[in-house]
Amino acid sequence: xxxISIRDVRFSYDEVAExxxxxxAVDGVSLDIEEGEFVAVIGHNGCxxxxxxxHLNAMLLPDSGKVIVDGDDTSIxxxxxxxxxxxxxxxxxxxxxxxxxxxxxxxxxxxxxxGVEPEEIRRRVDKxxxxxxxxxxxxxxxxxxxxxxxxxxxxxxILAIQPQCIVLDEPTAMLDPSGREEVISTxxxxxxxxxxxxxxxxxxxxxAVLADRVVxxxxxxxxxxxTPDEVFSQVELLKRHRLDVPQSAELAFxxxxxxxxxxxxxLTQSDCVAALEEAMK
Amino acid sequence: xxxxxxxxxxxxxxxxxxxxxxRAVDNxxxxxxxxxxxxxxxxxxSGKSTLMQMLNGLMRPTEGQVFLDGKDIWEKPKKIxxxxxxVGMVFQYPEYQLFEETVYKDIAFGAQNMGLAGDELDKAVxxxxxxxxxxxxxxxxxxxxxxxxxxxxxxxxxxxxMDPEVLVLDEPTAGLDPMGREVLLSQxxxxxxxxxxxxxxxxxxxEDIARVADxxxxxxxxxxxxxxxxxxxxxxxxxxxxxxxKVPQITRIxxxxxxxxxxxxxxxxxxxxxxxxxxxxxxxxGKLW
Numbered sequence: 148x149x150x151i152s153i154r155d156v157r158f159s160y161d162e163v164a165e166x167x168x169x170x171x172a173v174d175g176v177s178l179d180i181e182e183g184e185f186v187a188v189i190g191h192n193g194c195x196x197x198x199x200x201x202h203l204n205a206m207l208l209p210d211s212g213k214v215i216v217d218g219d220d221t222s223i224x225x226x227x228x229x230x231x232x233x234x235x236x237x238x239x240x241x242x243x244x245x246x247x248x249x250x251x252x253x254x255x256x257x258x259x260x261x262g263v264e265p266e267e268i269r270r271r272v273d274k275x276x277x278x279x280x281x282x283x284x285x286x287x288x289x290x291x292x293x294x295x296x297x298x299x300x301x302x303x304x305i306l307a308i309q310p311q312c313i314v315l316d317e318p319t320a321m322l323d324p325s326g327r328e329e330v331i332s333t334x335x336x337x338x339x340x341x342x343x344x345x346x347x348x349x350x351x352x353x354x355a356v357l358a359d360r361v362v363x364x365x366x367x368x369x370x371x372x373x374t375p376d377e378v379f380s381q382v383e384l385l386k387r388h389r390l391d392v393p394q395s396a397e398l399a400f401x402x403x404x405x406x407x408x409x410x411x412x413x414l415t416q417s418d419c420v421a422a423l424e425e426a427m428k
Numbered sequence: 429x430x431x432x433x434x435x436x437x438x439x440x441x442x443x444x445x446x447x448x449x450x451r452a453v454d455n456x457x458x459x460x461x462x463x464x465x466x467x468x469x470x471x472x473x474s475g476k477s478t479l480m481q482m483l484n485g486l487m488r489p490t491e492g493q494v495f496l497d498g499k500d501i502w503e504k505p506k507k508i509x510x511x512x513x514x515v516g517m518v519f520q521y522p523e524y525q526l527f528e529e530t531v532y533k534d535i536a537f538g539a540q541n542m543g544l545a546g547d548e549l550d551k552a553v554x555x556x557x558x559x560x561x562x563x564x565x566x567x568x569x570x571x572x573x574x575x576x577x578x579x580x581x582x583x584x585x586x587x588x589x590m591d592p593e594v595l596v597l598d599e600p601t602a603g604l605d606p607m608g609r610e611v612l613l614s615q616x617x618x619x620x621x622x623x624x625x626x627x628x629x630x631x632x633x634x635e636d637i638a639r640v641a642d643x644x645x646x647x648x649x650x651x652x653x654x655x656x657x658x659x660x661x662x663x664x665x666x667x668x669x670x671x672x673x674k675v676p677q678i679t680r681i682x683x684x685x686x687x688x689x690x691x692x693x694x695x696x697x698x699x700x701x702x703x704x705x706x707x708x709x710x711x712x713x714g715k716l717w
Binding site: 325 | 676688715
């Protein structure tokens, strides 16, 4: 069975009453997330992707349908804390997620609340900070860090709870280019080396390109999904859903449309250069 | 050409005389010409926000002077309010600043404080709503009933209604989806064209800046690292990377092709430009089928 299994989930923020029309933020989504996968979810503002993300650790419960995390149904109240230990959530604004005045205390907040032994907390905090490459800053004040650093501390705070999966809702939206790169390379590393399952919600197509699988949402539903190559070669479909493709793909797609021989739509700088060189030959 | 804004050796020091003293802006001098669309880039903490807040007197430089239309804005500190009417500022995530009962009232708030009333006020509000593509039907709604993108545009409309000579936008597209970014950006460009005013656009999205800016201010560690035409700035990719910034992907692709001996122009900034450069080249080589 998949690590997370979402079955026909519907969710509305409206009050559900008889005879009243209801709009569903998530409108019949089924999705399986395998252990160790790196999944990117893209979709325009209001497409339901953040609402879906909040279902993954029982922050929200489905109106109908089910979310099963590691065998447990999120709607069973006694399981809520187990589920939140397994699936951590990181949000957009790092300033809203940091609670302590010293980095290592902030990272310790989660395990402290779980009643973990002090020595074990020390061990976890050090390990988490090393994993996001912020160990040197353990005694710094979080508010003096850069956006990328703050966001990495927020990720370390989740890691200290030792989850199997991290869900991130637009973690780079407020960051500068180097901050974005720091966060994304941290996620790739955690996924590759620590085998942590990552679900990344993003508006940046160049980040989605790095995932194992890309899920596209619109109007509360999954429109298409597949490997980055499969998804981003559907340039017109993405545009119809208010999305974009990396510039490399856009250029190649337009040239291809004019009869230039390009076999595979390139998603990265180097692939694009290679494809164009090939076309020139 | 006359400068609408001129900065002379301005610095800003936080916590002066305390152990936390920090020079956020360090001896910056520059002139912005009337009608320019200026991009402002720099990593987090580079001093760009502090710099922007000194342009309309929200912060007073600890050293140096700011000139608006040739006049020192701090010459008469009591008159600083007038400067804030002339230099409009839209902060990050401005939708959190909406507060009025209706969208109309919210957009009107600033202009009303400037003394506009009656038909004049009504026109200012409606024009601003048109520029930001808010349908008339939305104006009577509560701002809290709008979608995220509409809220953002309503907040921007509130500043546009004041018809500022200079408009400063701090990351207006942050958190918007690709299409939302595109739409808002083209609204800003259309507004700029129609009003011929001066705009400073702060952004972390290099692709956006590359598309619209005439010149770019690059801040690094509180200092003005570059102030050059857009093409020139993005030609210096290595330097930008040292400042924690990046060059748009399309610029890098075209740069690499050039390095490989393919005859494409230097400093390509948009997919359109790249497409128009490559297509004739491929045609000439007979590579179409």
